[in-house]
Amino acid sequence: MILEGIEMLADADSLFEKRVVQLNSRPVDGGGDCIVYWMQRSQRAYGNLALKYAAGVANHLQKPLLVYFGLYDRYPMGSARAFRFMLEGLKETAAALGEHGVGFVFRREQPWVGVVSLAEQVRACAVVVDEDYLKTGRVWRSSAAERLRMRCVQVDADTIVPARNTPKEEWGAYTLRPKILKVLQDYLIDIPDTWPQRPFEAHVDSWRDITCEDPAALASSLDVEQKVAPVEWARGGHSKAVSRLNSFIDNKLPDYAQERNEIGVDCTSGLSPYLHFGQISPLEAALAVSGSDAPDESVDAFLEQLIVRRELAINFCLYNDKYDSLDGAPQWARETLERHRSDPRPEVYSLQELERAQTHDELWNAAQTELVSAGRIHGYMRMLWAKKLLEWSESPEDALARALFLNDKYALDGRDPNGYANIAWCIYGKHDRPFPSRPVFGRIRYMSTAAAKRKMRWQDYVSRVQKLNKNPLKSLHGADQNR
DNA sequence: ATCGGCTCGCGCAA
């Protein structure tokens, strides 16, 4: 029996319009036993459109729902820091799914292989997967979809306005913004969760080989960079994301418009690790912020970051395969960087000097120290940080490679579209316009440490970072000398 | 303290 339940759901429910992509042309196996949702990026039980879609299909076919997560610890630049955060989130997610009658299978394996064997084992009718907008995950999904003997569909579950609402790569924020604002009110609505009517009752114990009951122990046992240690300021999980969101709204949002660029105080939300691992839905955050009584100016400034800039980054990665290469640069930027390729660099640091925050520039060193010890950099400082990498590297290619390496290695939100777009903006003018030419940078927008110091209470930033670092980082000085 | 110029190309209006 072949059922078209998946198409019916996508057509009937406008919530899924432009979000669903069919990854293979195999039939939905109506004679199967369950629906499998392969959780990849959207690692949450609430506000998850991929989960909602899978539950809708399950209910349509009157089958139970099983969530699969494959833990792949050979992920490039994996660290104990990132894994513990992720596992803390998965522990909460597994518990929440269980309360709603959804099975959860957690295995340590290559997920794109594991999902295929699990789908056979549990006789899946169809497989639903969420979308991470990046190349690696795209390859994983298409490789699995090719081998699956049943229908596999992908759901864009981590945008507010669907990424495919715009069908091509955008030139800049100013081209995407009006397209988003035009339809935004239709998307800023509460979407109730859907749970399967039939609980998953089969024994899942025999299908899993690990548990996420003890995230710290599991993270420390993995074959990943253990010297990049977990951080204490951000523990993973949807509940932690929600309390961080609420305290941000109460304490920082009112001043966000004025203070977000003042590095002397930390007025940022700190939500990006949670958004990166899909531990909170961007819609949940946007609704909470727009419903707050903070000044409109602040609400708008935050929604600009959360929606316009974040979805511009997703648009970049989705439509431009070269998002992690200089080839992703606009023509004018490539030309200007080429023209200035052999300009003398006043300072060139080795990767090791950079990684250890040993430059002549104490403000830059503070940003690098914040990255290594906290797994984040203040938004404004991150721009200056990457701009200086362009100035202090032998070539733009080196600068880009070092920025991506350091960000992916240490940041809790590494390997995210936001990071790729940010670094591309800084180093090769992506989504930016040209500026008067200067050495090394050419027409790429320049930023100076001196100006930052003039404008901001930079000593407050430096001393805040020093406090972070008072428990001197093993990871700072014992940093791996790889590469 | 504020302002314009720098410089390119998209995308809309005409």
Added chain:
DNA sequence: TGCGCGAAGCCGAT
């Protein structure tokens, strides 16, 4: 085809 405008830039002039 013309024209407004853009992530947070810098710099010099008023």
